[in-house]
Amino acid sequence: MSTCENIDSGSINQVRYGCALGAFHSVVAIPGAMPIAHCGPGCVDKQYMSLDFYNGFQGGGRSGGAVIPSTNLQEEDVIFGGAKRLQELIEATLKIIKADLFVVLNGCIGELVGDDVGAVVEEFQKQGVPIVNAETGGFKGNNFIGHEIVVKAIIDQFVDKYAAKNVKRQKGLINVWSELPFQNTFWRGDFNELKRILEGAGFQVNILFGNGSGGIEEWKRIPEAQFNLVVSPWLGLSIAQHLQDKYGQPYLHLPVLPIGAGQTAEFLHKVVAFAGIDSKQADEFITTEEREYYYYLEHFTDFYAEYWWGLPSSYAVIGDSTYNLALNKFLVTQLGLLPVKQIITDNPPQIYRDKIRSEYKNLDSDVSAEVSFLEDGYRINDLLQHLNYGHKPPIIFGTTWERDTTKKLGGSIVEVGFPASYEVVLNKKYIGYRGALSLLEKIFTTIISKSA
């Protein structure tokens, strides 16, 4: 199985992602699943505080935050090994905690001292415990890489074993792979909107993460899906490839997560065409949604056309590749704003970078954007301060780290990624039809609030 790798990027300032172990959030995002961490004492807390708390204050819910069982490895475990400690922890966890699926994540310590976590977990698997093992040492890469490791582990060690055998593929049933849960501050709302629009167009959807997911019963139906839909520039591609190898399941890769009526209609048409289902329901859904969408846009037009103090015309996006591309597409094709510089911060594996760059070459028929892959906040903010934004200060779509620079530029900032410490997020969404309206509200409320 191929595992993606980040590029070794040297030391960084203003960290914009977690480590591979931080992907326990992908387990937390599956209703009914519970992570078990085999790592140092602070590892889980650190990833929780960063990806979850000071990032939209999303909250751990049923299986996040302080609930998570952890071996909290100590010096003696480093010297003598911590496998026994893990075995004891799993045994106790099964008594204390209710869950449909347990995912053991191995951290730096366990991997460095060579604890055979796989063997410990296998003993429980043999007894019929729904439990899997993922090797997510923090030095292996960031939480995007960790996510792919965790998902593949669940597929191989759980789905494969518990899925109904010899079930026929179901036409119109899709597995969706898109944003990284919790890392993307707005994933909960976005996943619900993604599911809503796909169902509206006539599909059945295994959304797999978030409140709209049916939990492990849904995961068990992964092999039944007609195909996998990857909606991101790269995250999830290796999962889809893995499923293709494993089940001969095809996949459709659409790099642009749709924001707004134009993109969403285009997106739905592509999925319908790939699936080969009747497009009647999708067409009707799009018509109904557009009626609603444009009803609001029509009223918004008074502001847009007549706000006589002027609005920014240029922008930069600093964020993970999925949101970065999605926002660019919307801002250029729907709002007609001018892209100045787009900075991708999730350290995509080298093999995907040219493809990602090429997406920005044709944002619209006559618009392309310059892309940089950077994770070091110092260089990012240095770069942002030396760009030509034209005659008006720009709007920056970034993170809490870009606030000082935005102030210096006299611009406005919309926090769209980790860390978004000045956002409190419940089910806010920025994608699809409804998310686009929230995004417009957010952008222009931010801009006009500058004088408040």
Place this chain on the structure above:
Amino acid sequence: MKKIDLNIPEVAVREIRLGSITEFHGNAETLVKNSCRGKMCDKGRSFSQCLDCSISKATCMVALIQDAAVICHGPVGCASCLHEFAFTYRVNAPLRNVANPTQRRIFSTNISEKDTVYGGTEKLAAAIRQVHNRTQANVIFVLSTCATGIIGDDIESVVNDAEAELSIPIVAIFCEGFRSTVWTSGFDAGYHGIARKLIKPAQEHKKDMINVINFWGSDIFSEWLAVLGAKPNYITPYSTVEILSHSSEAIATIQACQTLGSYLGAALEQEFGVTEIKTPPPYGIAQTDRWFRELGKLLGKEKEVEQLIAEKKAVYLPKIEQLRTKLRGKTAYVTAGAAHGHALLSVLRELGLRVIGAAIFHHDPIYDSNTEVSDGLAQSIRDYGDVPNYDVCDKQEFELVNMLNHLHPDVLLARHGGMTLWGAKFGIPSLLIGDEHFSMGYEGIVKYGERLIEVMENDEFVKNLAQHSINPYTKWWLKQSPYKFLKGGEGCQR
């Protein structure tokens, strides 16, 4: 072994230095008695949930120094949460009159799998130079992590070489998470580095300068100390390298929380001749009296202190009495770090509440000052009586949930994240106050009492939530004794 030895790079962790523990169940009085007899030791829990670790604690004492930069030498994840301190620095800056709180300078060497094989010291050396060029910080702190500790990177050598090259203090702080079950060992690690490399020996001690070791609490000491002709010198958050270097010139050091400042207070006294006020911080009426008097005695301002106490009591005691009529008999449960938890036990009982249990993150049988006088828990018991269901429990949520399920207190008090939300889930009004100075002094009792009443009256959100929240714990577990998974059993005696 000498507890404080600034000649060696690393300070021993609390379990070894102070005999600290993270497991106990019983009455507070039993804990205090067993502690003085040196009878405590941890046997472990067969179930455990994620803890905090030393790195964050060390970071919060060094990253908030105004002109410092911090490099976390390890995988990116060890540094990914440190932006919480950038956030805190900004939110609390107005409380400490910092007009332009600058971005905190926090870096990660972001070591990769390759580095775990070949070592990360070259990457660290390069990072130090880069951070120096970029930030012009007056000090660079380098934090060790589990991964770089295990692969054996010689951080001390890298740091010493860099210091010779760059001519600014570069301080290695050894705070690998796996070294200690007591995450407050990280405070000591941070302070050890500061005491070794930043604090300079004093030529003289200034009678009007008093060190206050604290977190980010509001500036209440300026007003109090002014009456005694002195000014607070807050260390280490919001201070500067220059201020820290002169902290040895103070006449005394006071603590906002001995769990925090134990090591630095003792280091300032033993190595730099700054007297530490040993009596616990001023929480509750009796302890506030004692605290002011000890300070007055040290400064030769006994008369002024008596006058201050009398004036304040005239204003605040009637108000405290009024609050007691509303709060008397209400039941409370406390979850907090050790010394501040003890402080809350006093404040609550001063206000007439009945504390029916506590989950305190660890227990230090003695502080670095090496005197029983500093034992805030013993003092609280002497002033207000014993506390039942006193657990030493390092953020083990399963024990707390089980306990709350049995006890159902009227209110839950906390001073740390991760636990307070369980009050809300059980429909128990909960209060978390991050400003450690909030309930200090006579006026603090009033402020805290008023907040408590607000919280207990405004319980609509939690009462509603309790009917809809999901509990991940099994029914079986909620019926067990909360201490079922303590391997040593209750009391954990040797």
